[in-house]
Amino acid sequence: MARYHIETYGCTSNRGESRQIERALREGGHHPVETPERADVAILNTCTVVEKTEHNMLRRAKELDEETPADLVVTGCMALAQGEQFEAADIDAEVLHWDDVPEHVRNGECPTPTPDAEPVLDGVVGILPIARGCTSDCSYCITKRATGKIDSPPIEENVEKARALVHAGAKEIRITGQDTGVYGMDDGERKLHRLLERICEEVDGEFQVRVGMANPKGVYGIREELAEVFASHDKLYNFLHIPVQSGSDDVLAEMRRQHTVSEYVDVVETFDAALEEWTLSTDFIVGFPTETDRDHEQSLALLRETRPEKVNVTRFSKRPGTDAADMKGLGGTLKKERSSEMVDVKMDIVAEAHESMVGTEREVLIVEDGTDESMVGYDRAYRQIAIPDAEREGVGLGDVVDVEVTGHSTVYALGDLL
Numbered sequence: 410m411a412r413y414h415i416e417t418y419g420c421t422s423n424r425g426e427s428r429q430i431e432r433a434l435r436e437g438g439h440h441p442v443e444t445p446e447r448a449d450v451a452i453l454n455t456c457t458v459v460e461k462t463e464h465n466m467l468r469r470a471k472e473l474d475e476e477t478p479a480d481l482v483v484t485g486c487m488a489l490a491q492g493e494q495f496e497a498a499d500i501d502a503e504v505l506h507w508d509d510v511p512e513h514v515r516n517g518e519c520p521t522p523t524p525d526a527e528p529v530l531d532g533v534v535g536i537l538p539i540a541r542g543c544t545s546d547c548s549y550c551i552t553k554r555a556t557g558k559i560d561s562p563p564i565e566e567n568v569e570k571a572r573a574l575v576h577a578g579a580k581e582i583r584i585t586g587q588d589t590g591v592y593g594m595d596d597g598e599r600k601l602h603r604l605l606e607r608i609c610e611e612v613d614g615e616f617q618v619r620v621g622m623a624n625p626k627g628v629y630g631i632r633e634e635l636a637e638v639f640a641s642h643d644k645l646y647n648f649l650h651i652p653v654q655s656g657s658d659d660v661l662a663e664m665r666r667q668h669t670v671s672e673y674v675d676v677v678e679t680f681d682a683a684l685e686e687w688t689l690s691t692d693f694i695v696g697f698p699t700e701t702d703r704d705h706e707q708s709l710a711l712l713r714e715t716r717p718e719k720v721n722v723t724r725f726s727k728r729p730g731t732d733a734a735d736m737k738g739l740g741g742t743l744k745k746e747r748s749s750e751m752v753d754v755k756m757d758i759v760a761e762a763h764e765s766m767v768g769t770e771r772e773v774l775i776v777e778d779g780t781d782e783s784m785v786g787y788d789r790a791y792r793q794i795a796i797p798d799a800e801r802e803g804v805g806l807g808d809v810v811d812v813e814v815t816g817h818s819t820v821y822a823l824g825d826l827l
């Protein structure tokens with residue numbers, strides 16, 4: 410759990426990007442603070458409209474870097490167009506695309522739901538934390554200290570919370586937790602598949618359910634049952650986020666991740682066999698202290714083999730008080746090189762996936778305002794599709810519309826209303 414401070418400059422569109430970043434951070438359990446002095450991470454969302462603005466951005470980045478204890482993240486238009494200027498000005502900052510900021514703040518750890526683990530309705534998105542804590546003890550994780558062992562309320566209680574969210578207007582329910590795959594383990598058995606089945610069957614209304622992060626080990630034990638529930642219920646987005654973190658069993662052991670590479674691959678193959686179209690999302694931590702060149706090659710190979718369409722690549726950074734913080738770390742340049750290689754492969758996979766969607770027709774649930782008059786939604790496989798002019802055509806949040814995919818950017822597909 411990090412405390413973040415965000416500063417946004419420039420146009421409405423950039424403010425919209427900051428809202429998306431904040432929503433993802435809040436969903437992950439991170440808390441905003443008013444001043445950078447009190448933050449763990451300071452986020453500067455930049456603008457680059459004229460030269461004077463650039464000077465101001467550089468000056469503000471330098472202040473945040475030198476005068477506050479927070480780690481600095483620079484994003485926005487200047488970061489994307491002239492990111493090298495920050496390094497040239499000797500500013501120690503991570504320069505990132507908007508979409509990569511939340512994952513960077515998460516630092517490879519699991520998300521932390523709201524402190525009281527109560528549901529939150531944000532627009533038409535209902536966030537439903539189904540449990541607190543996890544059954545793991547990852548060597549790099551500080552979240553575990555705050556959340557402790559798994560504590561799962563009964564299925565009935567979570568079904569009732571889902572019902573209340575739908576009643577309050579939720580069209581998409583996001584099931585969250587540190588590790589949704591071990592829900593029920595404190596009661597002696599994994600119950601995620603049963604909970605999902607009951608929400609789909611017992612809660613009336615038009616809504617979709619997205620299952621949040623589940624570690625591969627938790628899912629491995631119920632992979633057949635879970636895949637069957639996904640295949641039988643249209644209300645579930647065909648989407649699974651299982652962070653593998655490395656393609657090397659040696660590194661996974663040092664991370665104390667509990668799963669092996671082959672268990673992760675088994676889960677992927679089970680879902681491939683059960684579902685015609687689904688989205689695999691995973692995370693990799695690059696540059697863990699014990700990661701060798703060979704380990705890194707194994708991660709690249711696993712990425713190419715399983716081809717996840719959504720991949721979060723995080724450069725390892727030490728969290729004080731964790732066991733991994735005591736290990737001798739790798740150099741920053743090496744971590745940067747390995748991270749770039751992973752990101753290049755990731756971008757090829759994502760571009761290929763988007764390209765394969767062009768020309769297809771899809772049903773899309775609208776859940777977010779986009780920039781200008783566009784709106785953003787998700788298809789059944791939880792692929793993000795932006796629809797330009799949607800607002801002008803009278804489309805609103807929570808609507809379900811038919812679109813034809815006409816193109817894509819690096820992060821989402823573009824669709825025209827049918």
Ligand code: SF4
Pocket residue numbers: 517518519542543544545546547550551552553587588624
């Ligand atoms: S699964 Fe690992 S990374 Fe996630 S909260 Fe538990 S110990 Fe931390």
